[in-house]
Amino acid sequence: MIRTLLAIGLIVFTQGRTTGSPAAFEVASVKRAAGGGPPGDIPRNMDGSPGSFAMRNVPLRYALEWAYDLKDYEISGPDWINQEERYDIIAKASGPATNDQMRPMLQTLLLERLKMKVHRETRVLPVYILSAGKGPAKVKPVDPGGDATLGGGGPKAFFHNQPISRFTFMLTRRMDRPVLDKTGLTGIYDFTVDLSGLGFNGQPPQDPNAGPSIFTAVQDDLNLRLEAQRAPIDILVIDQANKIPIEN
Numbered sequence: 036m037i038r039t040l041l042a043i044g045l046i047v048f049t050q051g052r053t054t055g056s057p058a059a060f061e062v063a064s065v066k067r068a069a070g071g072g073p074p075g076d077i078p079r080n081m082d083g084s085p086g087s088f089a090m091r092n093v094p095l096r097y098a099l100e101w102a103y104d105l106k107d108y109e110i111s112g113p114d115w116i117n118q119e120e121r122y123d124i125i126a127k128a129s130g131p132a133t134n135d136q137m138r139p140m141l142q143t144l145l146l147e148r149l150k151m152k153v154h155r156e157t158r159v160l161p162v163y164i165l166s167a168g169k170g171p172a173k174v175k176p177v178d179p180g181g182d183a184t185l186g187g188g189g190p191k192a193f194f195h196n197q198p199i200s201r202f203t204f205m206l207t208r209r210m211d212r213p214v215l216d217k218t219g220l221t222g223i224y225d226f227t228v229d230l231s232g233l234g235f236n237g238q239p240p241q242d243p244n245a246g247p248s249i250f251t252a253v254q255d256d257l258n259l260r261l262e263a264q265r266a267p268i269d270i271l272v273i274d275q276a277n278k279i280p281i282e283n
Contacts, residue, residue, distance in 0.1 A: 058143060060088070063124070065149070066123045079101065080137070085131035086127060088124070091124075093121060095122065098122065098141065102139075103138070110273070113273065128140060149280055150275065150276070151277075152275040153271055155269060160268050161212045163262065164260075167217075168254060173226065174257065175225040178223075181196045183196040183201070190231035192227065192228055193225070194225065194227070197223065197225075199216050199224070203215065209234065210233075211236075211237025213268070229247055230246075230249070232248045
């Protein structure tokens, strides 16, 4: 009965899947980790071998973001999924598989091992909208394939070989609400923007004279607009999840 319910859940929540049985890893281990900081600010598969998956010392939210291909603000659940509990997740598919093919496998694994129950709903949330300004944006299109880097010189931050989504991701992490990309810029770009007036975790910088507000910097440096609005967001809601995974 439990496995049947899990299979139904995967049909509902796995993007693009229509089969009657959930995809699954051939072997997998989910264990509580000892603690410490996560490996970077973007959830990722740390194993580059086709068909292999590894996340170490990560909160459950990171694993969910990767499994369902969601941003952090698109997940709602108990507070402990953010930082309190951390996990080591090591798994291998039955053969070579891409990350996109392994996402539903990780969904199956988390649902089973943590006895998770989830559902989808749409919520209208406060957001910032990044949109086109008057005239062309001050970004330079570049050929994809080069190393993507983020550097700084003085108050300016230089985004090299980056999509606009990398900028909105950074803003979302540092501002008080999600930032949605509505610019229509779908390529890879080089661009520079003054971030000296941008605080952290929704708070302004300690020095009130640090630099222009991020709203002014976006307009002056990128010829884009950043505005506060409300927008409907599709949310994955975690109704239930055990902190301790069942035995591997």
